[in-house]
Amino acid sequence: MKKYLYLLIIPFSLSNCYNYKVASETDESKNNPKEIESKAKVKPNQQAAKMAVAANQATLDVSTSRLKTAKAEKPVKPRPTSITEKLEAGKYFKIDVADRSYKIQVDKWESDTLVAHVIHKPKKILKFHKNQINQSTIAERHFSQPVADILTVAAYTGIGVGIWALVR
Numbered sequence: 001m002k003k004y005l006y007l008l009i010i011p012f013s014l015s016n017c018y019n020y021k022v023a024s025e026t027d028e029s030k031n032n033p034k035e036i037e038s039k040a041k042v043k044p045n046q047q048a049a050k051m052a053v054a055a056n057q058a059t060l061d062v063s064t065s066r067l068k069t070a071k072a073e074k075p076v077k078p079r080p081t082s083i084t085e086k087l088e089a090g091k092y093f094k095i096d097v098a099d100r101s102y103k104i105q106v107d108k109w110e111s112d113t114l115v116a117h118v119i120h121k122p123k124k125i126l127k128f129h130k131n132q133i134n135q136s137t138i139a140e141r142h143f144s145q146p147v148a149d150i151l152t153v154a155a156y157t158g159i160g161v162g163i164w165a166l167v168r
Helices: 002-014 025-029 033-040 044-056 062-072 145-167
Strands: 018-022 092-097 100-110 113-118 121-129 139-143
Touching: 002 145, 018 092, 100 121
Parallel strands: none
Antiparallel strands: 018 139, 092 100, 092 139, 100 113, 113 121
16 A cells, blocks of 8 residues: 555655646637637627617717727737747757757847756756747746646645545
């Protein structure tokens, strides 16, 4: 029983709540305002019905409606075009250089050279020229809520089993 418990605990202790995601074309299209507008377009008969409802609501203050629409619109980040815009200082990335993968924290750009260090090892400084980095495989680190939820449930289950074993 003890052996199986250790085999169950080890994988959870080696996992974390962060994963690396490559920004693909489908992810970038979600932030494209032109596509959002084209999806938001309504059929002509629905548009006429909405206009009639809007005409009946003449008591609505124009300045209030403008304020609400201004708040509802979120500013869209421009799509990064160059590698220097993708790799921002202070963020964590997973990059491929010369068929080798690195998990790094970007420190700064010195001209065409990326100065970074390995995550949690600030003394191990890495320098790469921008032409050495494979731009199609740059992955940014994101927090994964589903993984965090699974780890939390597993931890609570383990604590419950431990208490049950002690009481028994």
